[in-house]
Amino acid sequence: MTSGFRIRMTGRAIDESHRVSSPLELLFDLTFVVAIAQVSAQLAHQTEEGHALDALGPYLMVFFAIWWAWMNFTWFASAYDTDDVPYRLTTMVQMGGVLVLAAGVPSAFEDQNFTAIVIGYLIMRVGLVSQWIRAAIEHPEGRTTAIRYAVGISVVQVGWVSRLALPAEWGGWTFIVLALLDLSVPLWAERTGMTTWHAHHIAERYGLFTIIVLGESVSAATIGVQGALANDGFSGELVVIAAAGLVLLFALWWLYFLEPAAAGLTKRRNRSFYWGYGHYFVFGSLAAIGAGLEVAVQRGTAHAEVTAAGIGYSVAIPVALFLVLLWVLHAPLVPEVVIQPVKTVIAVVLVLLLPLAAGLIGLGGVIIGIALVTAALVAATLIDLAVRASRAAA
Template structure:
């Protein structure tokens, strides 16, 4: 058993996994939201809600990495966020209808409250100064959320989208202020713990994806076509799972050896953000195909079928390039194949389009499994 006294090798606690369940519930809610509103507006609404929900999970997880979950103060914080988060996530289907104020109020209570809490727990000087800036960025975005809740229709989407842009900009740039930026090198941070939190959350998210496929299977007629499309959906999910975890040992080694674990952690959090979004798109596509396998795929289904895995693979490729400076030409070819498949199959029956998308991802997995050390674009970096 790893020692919890080593900040780089702390185990994930049962409370942290219990906390995750509220946000995995949100993944299901978001999938149903997109399935019920398969339009550009519906996709934009789902994306805005997803970014808010993910921010609530990610920043809370980061906080519990800075202050271990074994600390009674952190346990109370996690339970409080879990309690409020359940109500926030339950409002997702009606956030752009009559539950806008509930969604925003619970989100801001989590977001601002957690940042204030971090400033009271005795962080080191670097992190204390950093989270003062984080709180300023959160406070700057808060009016946009509140104005959006007071607005209606398309105006709410516009205001909330502006708020998410502010928050994403802060996250991407590490919340700078004039003359003040985060210098994260050599700051003590349990990067390995954050990595394991992300990996376990991903496993639970895959479970939600399989649950979506299983639910679609139980509601569809038990016919050969239903069995075929469900098998294709499950095979594609397994392939995506393999792609995410195929480099586990290498990623773990990097987190243990890097002299900038906060930079690696930020890269991992952003990678997880986009990867889960791609999974949601793929899960919604699978459900649409299982329900209507013989209909023409069409533009919407194809964007989800091919776009979800493409976003997922592109993100994993970017993350590998960020950590290791390697770019696999096999993944570049797979992305081109997904683009070509998405453009060429809208007029085909949905089950054929789904089989094409799954075949591309499975072929990538097979190639990388058979030739795991083929990295023609790889460069050398001192770590790992």
């Protein structure tokens, strides 16, 4: 609970003990459940229709808006969360923006209409900029950085709104330019002094968002099961694919939390941008896995304009990307990654080869194979940890 109506906003200590996510942050995250569910459902629908490549552009654009909105709030909260009444109200404004953004996801995929998404984004930016202005007023030591954030975010947001008036054929390259400008704001703002984000708090926040995305994958698979039951009834193949999907998601969760991100961020704060920005692809790949599993459990080969191998790759490619990113993002943070690179490479190769055998082992066999490979990677890593512990104790 908040300790007062208004608390002076100052930078929180980077070594604050027992720093964990607040109830408000957890509530804020729940609004993203809706947005991620929408984007995953749209990708699944397009994949089932055989338009996965066409949907890739809108998917990456919409997911960027979702991820970047969450990122901005999370890092600001890590440095300046006061949990007083004004802070809670401005957070509520940002939550409203997320819900507006989520409502605009179908139009973005079907009609390339990003109006609702930009409006939602604008609402979130109003709340965020007001918080940066408050930080500039109440925290003199970080005033320059806070002002830079407020100005930079506002200028780029003007660009996003102006983009709505541009010809549709300019959509792709203008998005890339504005996205790069958005990504550049923190790099520019923190040149005058880094905000006092908390390494363990940030690592926990990213872990919680990973769980949210994995949860949406479970939800997507459940929707797929419901669709399959409605269309074709109960079958052994349905049970097998659904069970394999659960094993796969559980293994991916296990692998993510094997890497000690908090310890790495504590020792190498200067690499936080690399680690934090790279998670766009981690979260995006996990959401895409959910979409692929939704199509797989509906046995899309019987109803959709896509082959069993195509559905297999809609799961295999994001799984492979996720595995590679675990090494790519954590290797610069820690002396030695927990999941050995050689084992990661072997797992990635096997995952990418399995869909080619769809004609022999069926779609169910492909999903089972991918699940077994990731589960084997978990087991091999646990064995490695046990061996290291035994040697250290000897």
